[in-house]
Amino acid sequence: MTSRVTPPVLRLHDVWKSYAGRAEPAVAELDFEIVEGEIFTLLGPSGCGKTTTLRLIAGFERADQGQVFLRGSITANSRHWTPPEKRGVGMVFQDYALFPHLSVLENVAFGLRDLDGEARQRRCDEILGLVGLSSHARHYPHQLSGGEQQRVALARALAPRPVLVLLDEPFGSLDADLRRQVRQEVRTILRGLGSTAILVTHDRQEALTLSDRVAVLQAGRIQQIGSPEQIYHHPATRFVASFVGPAHFVPGQVRAGQVVTELGTFPYDDEVDQAPAQVDVLIRPEEIEIVAVPRGRASVTGREFHGPDVSYEVQLDSGLQVICRPAGPPLHPVGARVAVRAVPKRVVLFPADTSPQSSVLSPEPPSGERSRPWTPDPGPGTQDS
């Protein structure tokens, strides 16, 4: 491990939390670090524990086991627990939680009690200007649109210069177009301030576009942590692969340095990694090419127009069904005979069983990242409980 001059903004170590009456823990073996200025996303389906993790970081829940460090100082462990109001962690709630009886200005100023009147006003003006709501300072939350409310929530959380800001599904209640726009704005704001942020979402688009790094959770455990490119192109488990993007697991056979599938044959160096004979190859729709061939071994069974591209539902005669999404205008009508082949950027193999937890066979994600939760790192600067 590289030694750090400054401690990470946040560190979770072996954190577990269970709720009474449930057999499975809500989160288990959570272990990760977040560095200054990064936007870190917790991604996963509902019930995977991402909101619980967020609340554990904020201090609204108390872990059964494990430690939480903020800026290197112990914030929560079995003996010590800092209440939320003392953590300096800002939070944007899913329902925004704006105080309905206070104006926008009063909402934003709420966390600035330590400043005197002038400084407080200055800071409010500054942050409201940053989110573009200066003209709404005297309005009340119910007078604003959804997008505006969301920005107020963000401004309010950022105003006290928190060490870390948490966002709980912040774009969930916005409609699709607005979402995209607001996402970009939020990202600009966060970057502009150099804020460290943790975002919780089930929307993979959000995770991929906004984040510096993503942690994919399932059933309370982290499946993989990596940059968006890493988890998209180098998923550590089947679950990660299918969650971050549309995925096909095409059966194939490993033979003499190659993997043979219905969609094509790909090179594979079986001397570097030992792979069994039967594997599944990860193929994404944008990696499948489609050509009209009168006596092709596949036919188009459905078609969806997306604007810049088209996706085809293709059924091979063998029974395999794939979705293929090439760029370009729609060319192939439903019912046409076609041939399809895959042109993957890199060959990612999984064992032939279908357990979502099954780890990738190869290639291993680039060094520096591990695909399984790592063990505690007793480096310098850590405080033991």
Added chain:
Amino acid sequence: MRSARQIRGLGLALLPAALVLAPLAYLLALVLEAGPGTLVTAIGRAGPLELLANVGLLAAGTTAWALLLAAPLAWLGTRSDLRGARVVQWLAPLPLAIPPYVGAIVYASLLAPGGLVDTFLGGFSGGPSRAISGLLPIYSLGGGIFVLGLFTYPYLFLLLRAALLRLDPALEEAARSLGQGPWQSFLQVTLPAARPALLGGGLLVFLYAVVDFGVVSLLRVRTFTTVIYNYLLAGFSLAAAAGLSLVLVGIVALLLFLQQRTLGAGRYSQRGTRSGTSPRVRLGSWRWLGWAYLLLVLTLSLGVPLAVLAWQVARLGSPAEIAAFLGSQFGYLRNTLIVAVGGTTLALAAATALAWLASRVAGATLAGAFLQAGYAIPGTVLGLALVGLYLRATPWLYGTPLALAIAYFILYAAPAYQGARAALAQVPPSLEEAARALGRSPLQAFREVVVPLVRPGLAGAWLLSFILSVRELAATLILRPPGFDTLAVRIWVHMMDVGPDPRGAAVALLLVAAIAVTWLLLLIVRPPHTPMAFT
């Protein structure tokens, strides 16, 4: 979680509950001291099955009648296009200002065989008429139901109205778009969604009928409370009365428990920023029916009692004499306000604290349940138990107005608690968490974020307890310091011993006025209407 903070919170929660449990424990001690035989004979002699049946019928009938009165009014005011719906909003709850026992006196004097109605009609037929009084016997279970329902329907009305206002219009619009007429959508969408209000308000009315004494004794209905009172006065046996009171408390506790189970924790915070209104039904020519109904209810519950009281007052003498008499009562008004305001404010503070703690501290819900038990203790029994307790534990307290205020606290913490719980349930937990993330301690978050939002709801809960305290008679008779009479006591004084006289009616009017004025004050100084319908 067993942090020190939690334990402190629990201790805080148990304190007010202990205040209610103390007299119950004292009563239990009395019973045990007298021996279980006393209680068994007392119960046996009272004819428990018949009593339970009577009480059950009375309470169920009252609730049904109150619902019949309240539901159409609530609907007219919130879902119809009846002009003057605001009138409904203001006038419909006013009967709460009239103590039900005063209402019973009024209707008894009207409908008793040979009473005012009979005499009036007899004037036409030239002899005593029995037509109306024969048809509508007031001295009966039916009469008790009639009067009790008539003066308690506002509870249901207020809760129903608030629920109907809060309802997301989208639900009803969806129903209408699916082809359901206004009546069907009301039955299938609106009513079920208003279930918490129905159950809460219904239970309030039901319980009121179970523990009422004034009305049932005047109208000669045999219930638990009258039997207990018999034992007290005729038998001089506090132990037997105490035992039966504990049984009554048990019944009420059971009902409250059932309510808890049906409603659940009851978080029904409203999402969404739409504060729109629900579709209004056009009444067309039906609006005459609506007006007639409105008029009927208001006449029965407000017009008739006030008119009869005023007529009685007019018999006092000249307006100058009446004014002079009323002026002489202001000291009692002051006394009433002191203890009622004191006791109610204490009750609301404790109830709010407990309601807030209920979802955060394990065990606080139980404390909240104990807090409500006091509602069931008959006033005289509570008064006597408190005398014994005070003199044993805190003699300096006895004989002061505070001692009486505490009795009101014990008796009426339950409605305050129910109201506080409902108000708090409407605040999404995320608001408090947001405040905490911005640096406020839990208490500060509560004060700065929750309190401003629940203030209207808390004010309503305060008013409810206040009205009940102002009307309270039985415990007041026992606990008041000599010379410190309240208005309710004065009404009783003018009826005691050798029978009623017109001055009682004058004081009754003064009491009604006091309640109405307090109410109006609360309405006028209402904080600006915050969105998300935090009413």
Added chain:
Amino acid sequence: MLRRRPISRGSSSVAQRLLAGPAAALALTLGAACAPAAAPEPLAPGPQAQPAARTEGELVLYSARKEDLMQPVIDLFQEKTGVKVTVKSGAPGELALLIEQEKSSPRGDVYFTTDVATAESLRLKALLEPYKSPSAATIPDEFKATDGAWTGVIGRARTIMYNTRLLTPEQAPKSVFELTDARWKDKVAVASIREGGVRLWLASLILQKGEDFAVKYVNDLKNNGVKVLANHTEVRKAVGRGEVPVGLTNHYYYVFEKKDGSPVDQVYPDQGPNDVGTLVTPLVVAIMKGAQHPQAARAFVDFVLTPEGVQPMTTQEAEFPLVPGASLGDAGVPGVKPIDQIKRPSVDVTALAAAQQRAVELFTPVLGGP
């Protein structure tokens, strides 16, 4: 519509002022609680003879009698002695129970009750301070406790009231025992056993005629359709309206009904030579054990037993004094007799009070009323 509110948490909003109001009242109440109660007098040592004129400045009276009927005599007493009287009104049984609960630290001095049984029950529990007032010497023994724990002041007679439009004086019943006859079926009203007068009347039946007779009599009444009403006021009104021709009440209810203009008259039942007589029950005064102002208490008792003191009490409703020589008030209302003109059963009131418990046990199911 925009609503402006200042950015501050401390400034007073209207609603905060609203909460301040009750808070202030709460403080007031707590302040009142800390205000010391009337300082207890040092207990006077033993029954010394003190001059009655100027005594301790205060007296607390627990009264079960209608307040405005007591007020004239209280005013007179205050004028005469300068003692300030505070009254706590309540029902007789409630006050008795209260006195019992307060026994470790009594707050009252004098107990004035309309139901002699309650005074007797307190005497039996040693909660009264015996005092034989010199003014009581002439009161018939049957209206005094033997040890002087309580003393009768004025009396109430159990009479039969009837409606003169429905019955002539000849038709009116002459005895309570004829009310079980068929001709009085459904024509009689009585008050429930919650009324002290009813309890004492039933007790006197038990004492005079024995328990078996009493039980049979009451059952016969019930089978004869007697109407059990809530209280005596209901009875007098029912008779006055003509709802029932006959009612069993205390004599002064007749006076009230008459004054209301109803066509009523009354009969003192069982006055014949072989009859038991009309029951007369006293309103009694008693001093509580451990009273804070014993001297004032004694002065009060003395006062109400004098003709001057009892006069205001009888003026308004013709309850007749038990002290011979005092004039009968309301001479203008015919039908009210002074004590010496009423033939009374020879029943010891003390024994009467004890029999009342038995009466309650026996007759609550039948005459319990509401």
